[in-house]
Amino acid sequence: VLEDHKQLIHAIASGRVERVAPLVQAALKNGAGIGIIIQQYERAAEKLYKPKGYTNEDIMRSIVLLRLGGARVAEFAHRSLALPSLTTIRRNTVLPTLVVSHSTPTLTDIQTNILSCYSAFGTEQFSSSQSTIVHQVIMLDEIAIEKRVQWDDSTNKFQGTCREHNSRIPLDFGSEKELDLLCEALEKDNVHLATEVRAFSTIVHKPLLICVKATVAAIGLLSSDPRMYAARPILFSGTCKKEKSEEHAQLIKLLLNACNKQKTRNNTTYRTICIASDGEAKRGDALAILAMTSDLSVDSPIYAQLRPLEFMNLLVGPDDITADKDPKHIIKRQRNVFMRKKGVSILDFRITPSILCTHLESNGVTSHRLRALLNPNDKQDVLLAYSLMKEIWSLPPPPAHSNPSFAQARRALNLYGEFARNLVLPYVCIDLSLDKQLIHLSAAAHLAFHCYRHNSASTSFMPAQSYTDIILMVKNAYFCVAKTKVDNPRGKFYLISLGTDRLETFFGLIRTAVGTDANVDMLQLESRASGLTEVAVILAEHPEWDYGTRRLMLPVFSKAEGNFTSKADHINPRDWRGDVSVANVNLHSCWLIGRKRASELIPDMESVLDALSGNNMLSPLGKLLVNQRDDDDDSLDPGNPLPAEQRRHHGTTSIPSPSLPYTHDGDLEDALADEAPRDNVHFRNCYSRPKDIKSEGPSPSNGI
Amino acid sequence: MAYNTSRSSTDRLKQVQQVPCFDAAGSFTDMNSIISSDSLLGNPCLRIGNPIAILVRCEGMIVMAIAQVSRLKFTSRDNILELPIHLLTDPTAKVDAQILCLRRATIKDDPTQVHDWCWSLKMGALCDDILGQYVHPINPSVSVHQPGNPTFLFEGAFLITLACGLFQELAPHERKNLPKVKLSDSFPYRSSGTLPIFILSQY
Numbered sequence: 074v075l076e077d078h079k080q081l082i083h084a085i086a087s088g089r090v091e092r093v094a095p096l097v098q099a100a101l102k103n104g105a106g107i108g109i110i111i112q113q114y115e116r117a118a119e120k121l122y123k124p125k126g127y128t129n130e131d132i133m134r135s136i137v138l139l140r141l142g143g144a145r146v147a148e149f150a151h152r153s154l155a156l157p158s159l160t161t162i163r164r165n166t167v168l169p170t171l172v173v174s175h176s177t178p179t180l181t182d183i184q185t186n187i188l189s190c191y192s193a194f195g196t197e198q199f200s201s202s203q204s205t206i207v208h209q210v211i212m213l214d215e216i217a218i219e220k221r222v223q224w225d226d227s228t229n230k231f232q233g234t235c236r237e238h239n240s241r242i243p244l245d246f247g248s249e250k251e252l253d254l255l256c257e258a259l260e261k262d263n264v265h266l267a268t269e270v271r272a273f274s275t276i277v278h279k280p281l282l283i284c285v286k287a288t289v290a291a292i293g294l295l296s297s298d299p300r301m302y303a304a305r306p307i308l309f310s311g312t313c314k315k316e317k318s319e320e321h322a323q324l325i326k327l328l329l330n331a332c333n334k335q336k337t338r339n340n341t342t343y344r345t346i347c348i349a350s351d352g353e354a355k356r357g358d359a360l361a362i363l364a365m366t367s368d369l370s371v372d373s374p375i376y377a378q379l380r381p382l383e384f385m386n387l388l389v390g391p392d393d394i395t396a397d398k399d400p401k402h403i404i405k406r407q408r409n410v411f412m413r414k415k416g417v418s419i420l421d422f423r424i425t426p427s428i429l430c431t432h433l434e435s436n437g438v439t440s441h442r443l444r445a446l447l448n449p450n451d452k453q454d455v456l457l458a459y460s461l462m463k464e465i466w467s468l469p470p471p472p473a474h475s476n477p478s479f480a481q482a483r484r485a486l487n488l489y490g491e492f493a494r495n496l497v498l499p500y501v502c503i504d505l506s507l508d509k510q511l512i513h514l515s516a517a518a519h520l521a522f523h524c525y526r527h528n529s530a531s532t533s534f535m536p537a538q539s540y541t542d543i544i545l546m547v548k549n550a551y552f553c554v555a556k557t558k559v560d561n562p563r564g565k566f567y568l569i570s571l572g573t574d575r576l577e578t579f580f581g582l583i584r585t586a587v588g589t590d591a592n593v594d595m596l597q598l599e600s601r602a603s604g605l606t607e608v609a610v611i612l613a614e615h616p617e618w619d620y621g622t623r624r625l626m627l628p629v630f631s632k633a634e635g636n637f638t639s640k641a642d643h644i645n646p647r648d649w650r651g652d653v654s655v656a657n658v659n660l661h662s663c664w665l666i667g668r669k670r671a672s673e674l675i676p677d678m679e680s681v682l683d684a685l686s687g688n689n690m691l692s693p694l695g696k697l698l699v700n701q702r703d704d705d706d707d708s709l710d711p712g713n714p715l716p717a718e719q720r721r722h723h724g725t726t727s728i729p730s731p732s733l734p735y736t737h738d739g740d741l742e743d744a745l746a747d748e749a750p751r752d753n754v755h756f757r758n759c760y761s762r763p764k765d766i767k768s769e770g771p772s773p774s775n776g777i
Numbered sequence: 778m779a780y781n782t783s784r785s786s787t788d789r790l791k792q793v794q795q796v797p798c799f800d801a802a803g804s805f806t807d808m809n810s811i812i813s814s815d816s817l818l819g820n821p822c823l824r825i826g827n828p829i830a831i832l833v834r835c836e837g838m839i840v841m842a843i844a845q846v847s848r849l850k851f852t853s854r855d856n857i858l859e860l861p862i863h864l865l866t867d868p869t870a871k872v873d874a875q876i877l878c879l880r881r882a883t884i885k886d887d888p889t890q891v892h893d894w895c896w897s898l899k900m901g902a903l904c905d906d907i908l909g910q911y912v913h914p915i916n917p918s919v920s921v922h923q924p925g926n927p928t929f930l931f932e933g934a935f936l937i938t939l940a941c942g943l944f945q946e947l948a949p950h951e952r953k954n955l956p957k958v959k960l961s962d963s964f965p966y967r968s969s970g971t972l973p974i975f976i977l978s979q980y
Contacts, residue, residue: 415903415905416847416848421899421900421901422875422900423847423875423900423903424847425825425847425848425856425873426848426856427825427847427848427849427856427857427858428825428826428847430825430856430858431824431825431826431858471925473921473924473925474921474927475927476826476919476927477896477898477919477927477928477929478826478827478828478845478877478929479826480925480926480927481898481900482826533903
């Protein structure tokens with residue numbers, strides 16, 4: 074017997090068989106002795122016997138290989154590493170395919186997706202010591218997709234038409250007739266499709282059937298646990314962007330309903346505390362309809378914390394839900410504000426790009442760096458925006474004997490720099506504690522409030538939409554902390570978890586999942602999103618397998634270093650070093666200290682604010698700014714007035730109505746285009762809108 | 778972040794065409810001045826932030842205003858940082874400016890009492906796209922008597938002469954080209970809250 078054991082050790086040491094454990098397990102299970110085991114080993118070495126007995130890890134490993142590398146890689150792993158075959162992998166997937174709504178999304182679609190994302194093994198294991206209420210945010214954004222209709226074999230439906238208009242044709246593929254009807258409908262609209270891409274036409278846009286973008290909604294849990302951090306997509310729906318705000322609000326309401334219906338799982342309550350979006354105007358209107366319906370009730374548990382905050386807008390939606398805006402989009406737009414033709418008016422002093430340039434140059438910024446910082450054609454680079462803000466707040470006070478107008482401009486820039494510093498630091502300086510983050514945000518909000526009101530500067534300070542978004546973001550941060558203090562008093566709150574960053578990361582993964590093809594159509598979106606969510610679930614279970622995004626390994630902005638690196642773009646809770654326990658935070662003190670800091674910078678601010686009554690930060694000039702469009706269109710070239718239809722789209726109407734088609738029915742990029750100078754090469758002679766240029770070809774990487 | 782000037786475009790199609798990442802066709806392509814002189818020191822130039830005198834229309838009157846340059850345009854070039862003065866007469870030369878609010882100078886501002894007007898450090902209305910030919914660069918004295926708050930000083934007599942000079946150069950048909958400014962507390966300039974001054978004509 075001893076001899077046999079030695080023989081086995083020899084055989085194993087020879088390494089001729091990769092997976093000895095399943096071999097031994099299978100043999101023992103069948104009651105085999107050592108002799109048989111050795112025999113089986115020899116057969117396996119000669120490739121006459123293949124032990125199966127795959128462990129869970131083996132299967133998950135193969136799933137990741139299949140989803141990230143495709144069938145060929147999975148097949149290779151099966152043959153060379155003795156991992157499960159494709160059939161076994163497909164039989165053992167951990168996540169059902171996510172549902173992509175072919176028409177208007179239904180409650181069932183969304184609920185199915187929520188269940189799919191969270192029913193997968195082991196993703197909901199909060200230890201008993203943690204609170205049973207977990208907060209989550211709903212993130213909404215759009216991804217540009219290929220304009221292509223495909224037949225979905227799993228549902229036998231046509232995929233790739235827009236939810237707004239596809240009710241006109243049958244989507245079920247039963248016979249040739251349905252296909253003819255679809256082709257006919259598409260053909261009829263093709264004329265408009267072509268003109269829409271080159272968007273300077275004056276033709277009134279007729280309904281398109283092919284969707285140009287897909288609305289994607291995802292749930293992000295507010296948890297520092299890396300296993301729970303990744304966004305879980307729950308809604309995919311094609312759109313031609315002709316939806317009205319009320320219709321879009323209905324869609325978001327449906328999402329909320331679905332989340333509420335699925336809020337209790339495994340003895341844990343998942344409470345949706347805010348709906349995050351980028352700066353898109355249409356969604357902004359829809360969020361205002363949903364999340365700003367009534368004043369915060371006196372009975373609300375967070376009322377006591379938020380009531381003392383002077384000038385805070387207390388409008389909320391059902392279950393005290395608030396709207397959120399993505400901080401990075403806001404900061405990007407601050408850079409674009411400086412490139413407006415009319416510049417930025419800071420306490421009456423107008424800073425034009427030339428003035429900014431002179432000051433940055435005098436502070437040692439080289440001309441090629443300046444060109445990059447102020448390049449009007451590079452609006453999507455978050456890091457560039459951070460860098461410009463930092464260059465502005467690094468400007469020293471004016472020298473004692475400088476030219477009077479230079480000194481005055483420098484003072485205005487110093488003030489703006491402080492505003493920008495207070496706005497940016499809470500999201501990038503990883504050493505800040507939660508109360509310091511809130512103080513910075515309060516200071517930024519008070520400075521913006523005062524500058525926006527000063528001599529009715531309003532849009533000459535910054536566009537109303539940018540201002541509103543800043544205030545909504547600050548408001549949401551305070552509300553979310555208050556809710557965490559009530560629901561989870563000993564918990565932590567990561568400010569950086571708010572916004573749509575996680576969804577943007579998910580889009581990045583979708584675009585890079587297949588190296589040669591950055592774009593997807595609706596059907597591909599379905600399979601890629603399902604595959605990637607499955608990978609995310611598996612990597613949540615096995616964080617040791619996950620390398621993370623490469624750039625995430627770089628250091629970020631910290632107090633000691635004081636410089637931005639590209640890491641500053643995506644920061645996650647694991648990187649944060651400051652204390653973010655909500656127990657140590659008093660919202661009222663943070664708000665007041667922020668205000669005090671702002672009034673130290675503007676001495677007469679206190680007296681002005683004291684005299685105010687009835688204004689809050691969202692109605693700085695007495696009228697609620699949400700759902701408003703700027704009246705002035707001086708960013709447009711007066712020599713080339715827009716056709717009536719386009720003027721309407723550019724928001725020249727003085728009576729704002731949420732039911733009108735939107736000012737920016739495209740993406741944030743459209744909003745940016747309006748804020749940015751119109752006089753660069755691309756916009757001089759034509760009114761091509763960036764959305765249309767972009768939708769034509771591969772989407773540029775978002776920079777975030 | 779180290780800035781690499783040779784970084785190529787991140788757009789794959791542009792990358793193979795060797796298009797640089799940072800588009801040099803932006804409005805800041807050439808921020809240098811326009812060289813139009815052989816002199817080593819160059820011509821006298823109007824720069825961003827320089828004070829200028831302009832005529833404006835306000836409530837049916839033509840009024841002189843002191844302003845500061847906030848943007849310079851010449852031919853197709855926007856946002857240039859300086860412009861030789863002799864090129865101001867070019868029809869493509871345009872200036873954006875912001876009016877400076879003037880007040881009576883006190884002994885604190887100018888102990889010599891030579892100057893009777895000074896800039897209150899407040900800013901007034903915006904005047905955009907003023908034709909260069911209507912812009913008159915000025916070189917006022919600077920008061921540094923209030924620490925940290927330097928300001929410009931002006932002599933009333935000089936301002937009146939300047940205003941008359943500018944008005945005389947203006948042909949009647951050119952009046953419509955002057956920028957319009959709204960009446961405010963600080964403009965047209967007033968001497969201790971009384972009647973506005975530096976008004977040249979009704980139009």
